[in-house]
Amino acid sequence: MPASPRRRRLRPKIFAVGLSGVVVAGLSLAGITSAFAASAGSLVGAASGKCLDVANNSTADGAAVHIWTCYSTVPSQTWTLADNGTVQSQGKCLDVANNSTADGGTVHMWSCVDAVATQKWSLNAGGALVNQASGKCLDVRERGTADGTRLQIWACGGTDNQRWTLTGGGTPPTTPPTTPSNPGTPVTNPDLGPNVSVFDPSMSASTIQNRLNTVFNQQVTNQFGQQRFALLFKPGTYSADANVGFFTQVAGLGLTPGQTVINGRVHVEADWWPDGSQNATQNFWRAAEGLAVNPTGGADRWSVSQAAPYRRMHVRGNLALSDGGWSSGGWMSDTKVDGQINSGSQQQWITRNSQIGSWTGSNWNQVFVGVQGAPANSFPSPPYTTIGQAPVVREKPYLYVDSAGAYRVFVPALRRNSAGTTWANGNPAGESISLSDFYIVRPGDNAANMNAALAAGKNLLVTPGVYNINQTINVTRPNTVVLGLGLATFVPQNGVVAMRVADVDGVKVAGVLFDAGTTNSPVLMEVGPNGSATDHAANPTSLHDVFFRIGGAIAGKATTSLLINSDDVIGDHTWIWRADHGNGGTVGWNINTADNGLTVNGDDVTFYGLFVEHYQKYQTIWNGENGRTYFYQNEMPYDPPNQAAYMNGSTQGWAAYKVADSVNNHQAWGLGSYAYFNVNPSVVNARAFEVPVKPGVQFRNMVTVSLGGTGTISRVINNTGAAVNTGHQVTYLTSGP
Secondary structure: OOOOOOOOOOOOOOOOOOOOOEEEOOEEHHHHHHHOEEEEOOOOOOOOOOOEHHHHHOOOOOOOOEOOOOOOOOHHHHHEEOOOOOOOEEOOEEEEHHOHHHHHHHOEEEEEOOOOOOHHHOOOOOOOOOEEEOOOOOEEEHHHHOOOEEEEOOOOOOOOOEEEEEEOOOOOOOOOOOOOOOOOOOOOOOOOOOOEEEOOOOOOHHHHHHHHHHHHHHHHHOOOOOOOEEEEEEEEEEEEEOOOOOOEEEEEOOOOOOHHEEEEEEEOOOOOOOOOOOOOOOOOOEEEEEEEEHHHHHHHEOOOOOOEEEEEEEEEEEEEOOOOOOOOOOOOEOEEEEEEEOOEOEEEEEEEOOOEEEEEOOOOEEEEEEEEEEOOOOOOOOOEEEEEEEEEEEOEEEEEEOOOOOEEEEEOEEEEEEEOOOOOOOOOOEEEHHHHHHHEEEEOHHHHHHHHHOOOEEEEEEEEEEEEOOEEEEEEEOOOOOEEEEEEEEEEOOOOOOOEEEEOOEEEEEEEEEOOOOEEEEEEEOOOOOOOOOOOOOOHHHHEEEEEEEEEOOOOOOEEEEEOOOOOEEEEEEEEEOOOOOOOOOOOOOOOOOEEEEEEEEOOOOEEEEEOOOOOOOOOOEOOOEEEEEEEEEOOOOOOHHHHHOOOOOOOOOOOOEEOOOOEEEEEEEEEEEEOOOOHHHHHHHEEEEEEOOEEEEEEEEEEHHHOOOOOEEEEEOEOOOOEOOOOOOOEEEEEO
């Protein structure tokens, strides 16, 4: 289906509010008219030295407003402080979206309406632009100084990110704090539920090690169990060996990795198989974050496959990604490895925005985006796809403890054209939110409580557990954070949609697993309603370590796992999986049914680390314009019983990645699709990738594999690329269609 056209937002009229008592540049109300009538030029931010700017020089209603490097000839940076109190550029007025008066209300451009109080501003003696409707100040989000940082309203505090100078270059900027924050009420001893262990440097090494061992011994083979754990280390130095099992998150509570140091190991092994195969292809669902590790013997190991993120880590030595047996795909970001990374048997891997000493090893598909020290692009020999910078990205939010002992959640700032870690030069840029602004979800909680908290303006911190939800979790407020610990899991009941995110700016969903219920859900997660068309380029919604599972633990069913209708969404590591194995009675062609893994209708959507496997029709469908994918890993369904059950009309099978015929622009780098038709090896899939033949559609560095020669993929992309089958098991293609 074609991408939806952008639609004009309708807004209700509101009545004007009097301007009594407002002061503009030291003038009383009587002086406002003459002051504004004579005021035109650039508005320069004191903190950044950059200009208030309308994104993309747009004159459309709803156009985003941000800061940008000042250019004297750009009309979108020319502002008039009009005599009626409006602030205008190119005939449109600076306006607060949706008539909001709350902290964080989005500022954009809209057709001028004299009676609308959200379009009335005053420039006070301190250089702040004060909105008449709310009494709040025009504020640069997260105290950002980067080009493209969006504007909002916030309680006036006299800070540099709220001070503006009209024309003339402005006052010299001061250095903003490196961790701008929303102070909130300090929370020093939160109840994080029964499945979170918080370690303190004052605790004995034996006490900590006993807890680590107890959790690991319970989780080492607990692939489809209900237990979830988070093991958190407060800032300090520890001697410990953290062997990380299923559904376990091990994380430091420092703002940067170096604040929490482990002398020992934080590792994953593949020695739990009785046959001694060291097979890591099922080492799923675990995580390590925010730790500096001085590894025993100078080397650590993270032998994993899908849904096992390795984030904000600093390995002061070498790191191995396998331990002898097969391993099948993983994720690393915002991480520094001082020594060498050895990928070993990893069939595919993505490393994003990191710094490494060196890399050795390759099999089918290794992708590096914004990685300092990455090997040169050399696909297919060896199959390295190297891209120097990530075009637009935000790192995953995380829980930390500040210097006063208060718990907070840090939301890293949006970065453009970036390489390396966020913390290379000290504290990262971003927003720090008090835990008092979060509703803490604990085992036994329900969706009604979550929705009530969200409606009251709270964010969600979801502690480890499995949550059966009988109504949709509705995220409607811009900039809401939903952060899961210990792979917190939502299971929809009675066929409901598990989560819907409104078409608003800057929502962050991270660290959660959506596990389909036994009654079919049409969708597990929806981002933006059908027809969404708002431009979120300056403050996109982002999904970090958001995972989906159909079957395995229970006989789950869902037609589509993830549906993205909003524009500009960033996908930052997701595994969308229809189970190929699991508990008895939970897996089968007519049991854990699921048509599509991911459907993208929004424009300008970017995915890093997209893993989609085993769906029964198109596994990924992309209908929006200007989509980008950096790394794609796919396995076709193992279990078609025969060819007749796996036909797309007259075509044998369904492509792993379908770009709609109506799309004019789409880019993808580093893609792999594999066949293993073990139920019926005679099944054939016509092609892995199906795309329109247009100049703006480009796929680079593709590989298809017949795993063990079991199953056939006839072509790589459209009708190009040699077949893989028993006699020819791997085909590489550097470009298409």
